[in-house]
Amino acid sequence: MIRRQFLKSAAGALAAFGLPLPALALTGPAATKLGAAQPFDFATLKGQARALASKAYAPRSTTLPPALAALNWDQYQSIRFRRDHALWGGGDGKFLAQFFHLGLFFKSPVRMYELAGGQAREIAYDPEMFDRARSGIQGKPLPADLGFAGFRLNTRKDPERDFAAFLGASYFRAVGVEGQYGQSARGLAIDTGTGHAEEFPDFVAYWLERPSADSDTVVVYGLLDSPSVAGAYRFAITPGEVLLMDIDCALYPRKSIERLGLGPCTSMYQTGENDRRMDWDWRPEIHDTDGLAMWTGSGEWIWRPLCNPEHLRFNMFSDENPRGFGLLQRDRNFDHYQDDGVFYDKRPCLWVEPKQGWGAGSVQLVEIPTLDETFDNIVAFWNPREKPQAGQELLYGYRLYWGAQPPAVPKLAHCVSTRTGLGGRIGFKRDYFSQRFAVDFAGGSLAQLAKRDAIVEPVIQIGKGKLETVSCRPLHEIDGYRVMFDAVPPGDSTEQIDLRLFLKNDSGALSETWLYQWSPPAKADRKVY
Numbered sequence: 001m002i003r004r005q006f007l008k009s010a011a012g013a014l015a016a017f018g019l020p021l022p023a024l025a026l027t028g029p030a031a032t033k034l035g036a037a038q039p040f041d042f043a044t045l046k047g048q049a050r051a052l053a054s055k056a057y058a059p060r061s062t063t064l065p066p067a068l069a070a071l072n073w074d075q076y077q078s079i080r081f082r083r084d085h086a087l088w089g090g091g092d093g094k095f096l097a098q099f100f101h102l103g104l105f106f107k108s109p110v111r112m113y114e115l116a117g118g119q120a121r122e123i124a125y126d127p128e129m130f131d132r133a134r135s136g137i138q139g140k141p142l143p144a145d146l147g148f149a150g151f152r153l154n155t156r157k158d159p160e161r162d163f164a165a166f167l168g169a170s171y172f173r174a175v176g177v178e179g180q181y182g183q184s185a186r187g188l189a190i191d192t193g194t195g196h197a198e199e200f201p202d203f204v205a206y207w208l209e210r211p212s213a214d215s216d217t218v219v220v221y222g223l224l225d226s227p228s229v230a231g232a233y234r235f236a237i238t239p240g241e242v243l244l245m246d247i248d249c250a251l252y253p254r255k256s257i258e259r260l261g262l263g264p265c266t267s268m269y270q271t272g273e274n275d276r277r278m279d280w281d282w283r284p285e286i287h288d289t290d291g292l293a294m295w296t297g298s299g300e301w302i303w304r305p306l307c308n309p310e311h312l313r314f315n316m317f318s319d320e321n322p323r324g325f326g327l328l329q330r331d332r333n334f335d336h337y338q339d340d341g342v343f344y345d346k347r348p349c350l351w352v353e354p355k356q357g358w359g360a361g362s363v364q365l366v367e368i369p370t371l372d373e374t375f376d377n378i379v380a381f382w383n384p385r386e387k388p389q390a391g392q393e394l395l396y397g398y399r400l401y402w403g404a405q406p407p408a409v410p411k412l413a414h415c416v417s418t419r420t421g422l423g424g425r426i427g428f429k430r431d432y433f434s435q436r437f438a439v440d441f442a443g444g445s446l447a448q449l450a451k452r453d454a455i456v457e458p459v460i461q462i463g464k465g466k467l468e469t470v471s472c473r474p475l476h477e478i479d480g481y482r483v484m485f486d487a488v489p490p491g492d493s494t495e496q497i498d499l500r501l502f503l504k505n506d507s508g509a510l511s512e513t514w515l516y517q518w519s520p521p522a523k524a525d526r527k528v529y
Helices: 002-018 042-053 073-077 446-451
Strands: 095-100 111-116 119-122 150-155 164-167 171-174 184-186 202-209 218-225 229-238 243-253 260-267 269-271 291-295 301-305 313-320 324-328 349-354 360-367 378-384 394-403 414-422 435-442 457-462 466-475 480-488 497-505 513-518
Touching: 042 218, 042 229, 042 243, 164 218, 260 324, 260 349, 260 394, 291 360, 301 313, 301 414, 324 378, 414 513, 435 446, 435 497, 435 513, 446 466, 446 480, 457 466, 457 480, 480 497
Parallel strands: 111 202, 301 513
Antiparallel strands: 095 150, 111 119, 150 164, 164 171, 171 184, 184 260, 202 218, 218 229, 229 243, 243 394, 260 378, 291 301, 291 324, 313 360, 324 349, 349 394, 360 378, 414 435, 435 480, 457 497, 466 480, 497 513
C-alpha cells in the first residue's frame, strides 16, 4: 500500500514533465548564484557515498514552509521556471538546465551543483528563478535557502520541451524523437513486491557538468541515500532518435538488502487487447507499455505481455549475465488507443543493457492491480542472486535506451499482439468454460513463409489444464502467422496457469518465446453464453 500511495501522488506530478513552459525568450540570461568552488569528480562522489553509508541514516526533512504546504495541484502546476534563468543560458553550448520548485508532493530539497573544470559550485535557490504569480505564494516569505525539487534538461534549439527530467525520490524520465513522456526509471528499487514496505531511495544531490560547446552529451552525477544504502551515480545523457543514458553506479549498503532492484523500469497498464478486466473507459487500450522483453544470457528472446491482475502478481525469470531487458510499447497504432491527449501510441520503450556481466540473478516483474491510469502499477528490474551486505562496494554499469524501438531486437519473429476471449466453437453450445488465445507473430522469416502458405508449427506448453482447438495459419495482413488455442482450466480451480509458446518448422525455432500467466475466473463468474 505504501508503494501505491507514493506512486499515486507522484504519477500525476511527473506528468507535468512534458508540459511546455510559457513562451519566455532566452534573452539576457540572469546570473546564477553559485557557492564556493570545491574539487569534484566521480571518485570524490564515491568517497562521499561510502562515508555516508558508514553513518546511521538521517531522514531528510519533509516539512514544507506553510505557504508551500497549502498549495493544491493547480497552484503547484502554475509555478513556472523562468527560462532567462536557465543554467548555461548564457553560454554557447547545445543544452540548458531548468529547475523544479518545491511543493505539493515534493517536500525534500535536493542540492544542486554546477560542475566545470573539475570544480563544483552549489547553485543557490533564487525566488526570481520562478514565475509564481498564479500560485498564491507570490510575495509570501520563503526561506532564502529553500532549495529545489529536481531539474529538467532542454536543448537550446527547443527550450520548451525537455528531453529528460529528474524529480521525486530517485525517479527520472526521458524521451526519444517522439517527445512524449511515458514510463519512468529509478536509480534503485529496494524490497519491491516483497509483501512488506518498499523502500524508496532519494537522490539527495545532483552535479550538472557544463557541456562543451560542441558536446552532444550532458553528464549528471547523483548522490543517492536511503535507510539501506548510499550510492554514487554518473549519467551521460545523449538525446537523439533514441535517447541514450550511459550509467555507472557504486552502491554501499548499510545492511543486508532482501531484494535489490537494478535498472528499475516503472510503468502503467490498465487495459489492453489481452486484458480487458478494467475496460470501462471509452478508449480501447490504456497503457504506457504492453510487455516485458528479455534477451537472456543464453541468447533466447522472451516476450511476456503485461496484465492488470486482480491481485498483486510477482514473476521471477532466472538468468545469468542477461544481455538486456525492458518494458516496451510495441503497439504504436493510434487507432488502438484513440487518445489524442496523452498519446499512448507514442510512449517510449525503455531498454536496459548491462555494460558488463551482472552474474546470476533474475529479471523480476511486479504487476499491481489498478483502477485507472493514475497508478504506475508495473515494475521490472534485475535482482542479483547474492544479497548485498553491509560494508560492500557494488559496482554496476548499464545503458538505458528511450525511444520507439529498443536498440536490440530479435532476429527471429516477434509477438505483435495477444488477444483473449471466451473459448469454444462458434455456433455450438458450450458445455464448459475455456479461454481463447490469439497470438500474432511477425518478422524474421515469417513474411516469406506466409507468402507460400508454408506450414508452421506452434509449440505450446500449459502448466495445468489442457489445450484445445490449436491452429496456426498465415495472417497476410501482417505478413506473419496467427496462433489460436483454447486453455481449459482443471475443474473449478482459479490457480494461475502458465503458458509458453513459440513457432518452429523443420529448420528450427522461428520466433521468440511468448510467456503468459492466466488466472481462470471463479466458477460463479464463468459465463459460457
